[in-house]
Amino acid sequence: MRRGSFKIRLIIGLAIVAFAFIRRCSQQEVNPYTGRTQAISLTPEQEIAIGLQSAPGMAQQHGGLHPDNRYQVLVDNVGNKLVQNSIAEQTPYKYEFHLLADQRTINAFALPGGQIFITYALFSKLENEDQLAGVLGHEIGHVLGKHSNERITDSKYWQTLIMGAGAIDMGAVAQQVGQGTLLKNGRDDELESDELGVHFMIDAGYNPEEMIGVMKILKEAAGPNRVPEFQSTHPDPENRIEHIRDAIRKYKNAS
Numbered sequence: 473m474r475r476g477s478f479k480i481r482l483i484i485g486l487a488i489v490a491f492a493f494i495r496r497c498s499q500q501e502v503n504p505y506t507g508r509t510q511a512i513s514l515t516p517e518q519e520i521a522i523g524l525q526s527a528p529g530m531a532q533q534h535g536g537l538h539p540d541n542r543y544q545v546l547v548d549n550v551g552n553k554l555v556q557n558s559i560a561e562q563t564p565y566k567y568e569f570h571l572l573a574d575q576r577t578i579n580a581f582a583l584p585g586g587q588i589f590i591t592y593a594l595f596s597k598l599e600n601e602d603q604l605a606g607v608l609g610h611e612i613g614h615v616l617g618k619h620s621n622e623r624i625t626d627s628k629y630w631q632t633l634i635m636g637a638g639a640i641d642m643g644a645v646a647q648q649v650g651q652g653t654l655l656k657n658g659r660d661d662e663l664e665s666d667e668l669g670v671h672f673m674i675d676a677g678y679n680p681e682e683m684i685g686v687m688k689i690l691k692e693a694a695g696p697n698r699v700p701e702f703q704s705t706h707p708d709p710e711n712r713i714e715h716i717r718d719a720i721r722k723y724k725n726a727s
Contacts, residue, residue, distance in 0.1 A: 503616075508617075510622050511622060517564075520566055527583060538571040544570075547571045547590065553605075555567050558675045560612050560672065566586045570590075571589075577593055588608060594689075602682035605682070606685075611669075612669070614661065617664050617668065667722075674724065
């Protein structure tokens, strides 16, 4: 009986592994905005729904929205100008830009589907509108790059292997997004978003050189105790600067 039970469990386990592998292969598709092949499991409508569901909680974690509407109007104007003058306008995503009241955390991030946030702590350090465009363009790049979608797909793949081939709870996925566990971008994601951000800035008439200024602000804010690049999921700002310079040359020559 024990040997028979073990064989059954082994067969079920192998079937689940095969199911997960086949499904992952079937999820490979070319991103129409970047040309990169990715494993994608969410439709744009699902991405938008997860972003909208997670947005209020994310804002609450950062002290809510900033009370000065003048600053919010500036963020909206710059963000919308980037969208309207780039390939972002051709996507099904619903872009909304939020200035958070948080005065301590220097950060900006994007949720799936187009919900984009910048903290006042970062906003207040920016020196001009072009730098703000650099930050927001980078975050739009995360949305077009479907980076959260990739991580959610990867998470669902491992959940299938661990728990079986049952349905994945999308509410649980949204909760993970809200907690930030599926928002941590890797080095390649950051570099891809930097390049897309440069492209969007040029298309919208902003000076892409100012994104280099943003990198210097981030480096200074990190201070001397910054984690070495090989220990961090984010590229070193100095390496990002070189990549940004390459992107500026690439897209300026193409225009």
